[in-house]
């Protein structure tokens with residue numbers, strides 16, 4: 498039985514072209530700024546996203562953390578959505594290491610934040626009891642909101658409120674190219690109103706390791722110091738950047754296939770009695786669906802799916818996540834549906 502691994506797009510393996518590029522990569526000591534492959538990747542990433550400079554990072558988590566360290570002082574406040582990856586999945590790094598308090602406001606459909614909620618959450622200056630709101634964080638696409646996409650207008654509305662209050666806007670754009678492909682809008686258009694953006698190479702772009710943080714040159718120069726402090730000065734990391742360059746050149750357009758397969762999965766899941774999902778809401782490669790308690794808990798369904806060779810993950814006790822990626826074909830999606838249908842039927 499072939500295993501269909503829908504846990505995450507992080508499971509993608511490098512392509513042959515990436516492996517060749519890695520083997521032949523020109524390298525140097527990146528802490529001295531002398532790794533030509535890293536420098537090329539950083540310049541290319543910044544150019545694609547319309548920012549002045551880029552900085553290669555070991556992971557998306559490190560990139561988000563370094564943004565918080567760069568903008569915030571101890572005792573500052575960061576406002577973000579209550580479903581943010583930075584809040585749920587990053588071991589409280591922004592609080593523990595940047596010393597910032599996190600203030601949550603609701604994430605609505607597609608991971609949107611209501612500008613009025615943000616306005617209400619930002620602290621007025623000049624009151625010594627209040628932590629100053631230094632930073633607002635957005636996420637596009639939105640992981641826990643089923644790969645939801647923010648439009649340039651959604652982002653601009655939030656940036657307007659944040660900037661009027663003197664706060665910066667960091668975008669966790671781990672899957673920003675999924676958003677760009679889904680909306681058919683260039684990625685730089687999606688990030689033009691944020692102060693900086695982090696995107697991941699190691700997810701849908703199929704690279705083995707890495708993220709890139711992009712922003713103004715001044716921000717990136719400052720971020721480089723914080724990256725060094727958290728152990729992210731990786732010396733001859735050009736072997737990783739070489740795969741990143743191939744990822745940017747060859748892996749973006751194909752994301753439309755992942756989105757079509759995710760929609761196909763969602764449509765099939767919606768037809769299975771005991772599972773609930775609105776296929777229309779699926780815009781990119783993440784499908785989160787609810788499991789009716791009469792079927793069992795998400796953990797029980799996941800264990801049963803695992804026995805049938807379908808690997809999935811769970812964002813909550815009654816919800817399951819399936820993520821499509823380069824190694825999942827339309828046939829795999831159909832086969833995953835057949836096996837899921839069997840599992841749910843047998844559990845009911």
Ligand code: TLP
Nearest residue numbers: 505507556557558559582586640669671
């Ligand atoms: N997300 C992972 C898990 O942590 C849930 C996944 O499988 O989706 N921002 C967003 C929006 C992410 O989805 C992730 C990873 C990160 C940041 C962190 O990236 P890494 O794993 O490179 O630290």
